[in-house]
Amino acid sequence: MRLITLAVMSALLVAPAFAEAPKIDAGKGSTRLTSAVSFVPLPTVSAATPAGRAIGGMLTVDFALDIPDARLRNRAIAMRPRLMDSLRATVADYALTRVRPGAPPDPDMIATLAQTGMDRSIGPGIKVLITNVMIVERR
8 A cells, every 4th residue: 555655656746747838829820949838939920011102012020939937928928919019010110111122131130129129018038039031022
């Protein structure tokens, strides 16, 4: 009897070590690129680029967040609509004011603008990551 109790107790102590990473609903179209718990994927953000008085193309950026602190990660997940609004505003501002026809996008500039907006929205402790950025020109 004592051996069974000891086996059950040791199994309960080891079980949390093999627990899965928490499932995070990243929204439609987003994927997890890593199994790191601190990685929070976000849906794609798009904005039109101008060409005179018409639409010149579409700027598409995929973001993710790296949030090592569990409490801050839970807060960021709860505040996802506000954070997504900040990222949409950043991409729209960049697409409308900084993109020139035929020029490639500047991921460093987008990341800097997105990080500034994220710090303004939720405070420090979140690292903004860009997983994909592209411009599709209108033909």
